Amino acid sequence: MDMLNTISLSTPAELLAATPHMLGFYPTESLVLSTLHRRESTTQLGMTLRVDLPNSTYAQEFAGYLLTGPFEQHPVDAVIMLLITDNASPGLPHTELVTTLRDTLNQASISTLDALWAPAIREGAPWRSYLDPTRSGTLPNPAISPLAAAQAVRGSTTRPSRQDLHALIAAEDSEQALSAKLAALRSQPIPAPSETLPHRIHTVREALQATAAGKSLSEEQLLRVLIAVADTRVRDLALSAALGDWSQAADELWRTLIRKAPTPERGEVASLLAVHAYLCGDGPLARVVLENLEQSQPDHRLGALLHQALDQGIPPAELITLVNGAAHGILEELGWGTNPFTASTQA
Structure with a gap:
């Protein structure tokens, strides 16, 4: 069995740390969505999609693209949103974007299990939840996550940035x-x-x-x-x-x-x-x-x-x-x- 199919990501920090290895590069100024699919006794991660952070005015249009494109072909039960942006504004950035996306997907019966922010994917970087202000923490070293090890076994490379691709x-x-x-x-x-x-x-x-x-x-x-x-x-x-x-x-x-x-x-x-x-x-x-x-x-x-x-x-x-x-x-x-x-x- 492929190691990638047996890895469990049980905390927000683990999911954020695994994101570069799911994308193939370390994202910056990005919106990342991981889809979730309910099976008989478990919930499994599906595809991971990444786009440049859209302006909140285009959030509904982007959600429409998801619903008529990737999500239509492969029905989704829930998503986790990840916003990677080094935004220095007080409070969480892009809250309007998160709210619009969440509401639009919810109308299509796709729930948002969580929405997380981090300034970057690196060891010690802080993370916070948009849905529960009491949930926060710091990231582990992404380079030694279980998913990084599994990718290394397969011979896959996680690149420093999208520009490297x-x-x-x-x-x-x-x-x-x-x-x-x-x-x-x-x-x-x-x-x-x-x-x-x-x-x-x-x-x-x-x-x-x-x-x-x-x-x-x-x-x-x-x-x-x-x-x-x-x-x-x-x-x-x-x-x-x-x-x-x-x-x-x-x-x-x-x-x-x-x-x-x-x-x-x-x-x-x-x-x-x-x-x-x-x-x-x-x-x-x-x-x-x-x-x-x-x-x-x-x-x-x-x-x-x-x-x-x-x-x-x-x-x-x-x-x-x-x-x-x-x-x-x-x-x-x-x-x-x-x-x-x-x-x-x-x-």
Whole structure:
């Protein structure tokens, strides 16, 4: 059984200390909602959602988004609100926001079990409850919480800030320079077979194989992979690399490529990385990748669909079914019985 499914968080301080490990980074100036779901004899934590602190005038609109989006797909019994803000005003900050959200959710039969404030998630930071002024305390060290230990066992990383997630996918050069490199490569005469779908798939497979073997790829090799996955059929098939022996190699390759990709090629690599990150338990990275894609290419169809699926809390098993379905369609088109991205690495 996954350790994450057996951890109990029984106090407000424990929940606040666990929040960075549920999000994948230490939040600041944030509203975080943890959903609760009643089972036969216990109450279980569900998804954890985080947004920049909304202005109280938008609280009702935000609650409406929750009710017609994530909460509609996965019915919620109750929530716990966490407000992380280093606000120096006397008394608890953003009380109007808390009240509006609480009242709007309550009208939809979703109770607020608690609403907590802390200036930051760090050892010794104070916390207080909006619902019971007598409840307060200080936070334990978040780095040694049970959830932090469980994440470490899984190989997951909790990053210092959300900006660190953005830095992981930041372009290594200007849009103009990245586009020029691809244009120069595309201008070179290449043999006709290189333009076929099987050859493009082979190009990506070779890169994954080399990456898995610890070999460095040249700039030209990386750019040729970028051109290959710009073919959406190659991209759809390569999504399944997250499911096979090359999962770790795919993670490394997609992270490298997204930093080299201009628009529009970035959209296909972003989709590959987002799906891979989500299926490997790094939901925060997947969300940042898709938010970045939405800003740069709002009309990118797969990016929009993936973003919507994550907003609705799609279970990984359901996403795997979609990935396998996409791969099946391409394999049928090619007349192949074996997926080259999930077949044995010895093949």
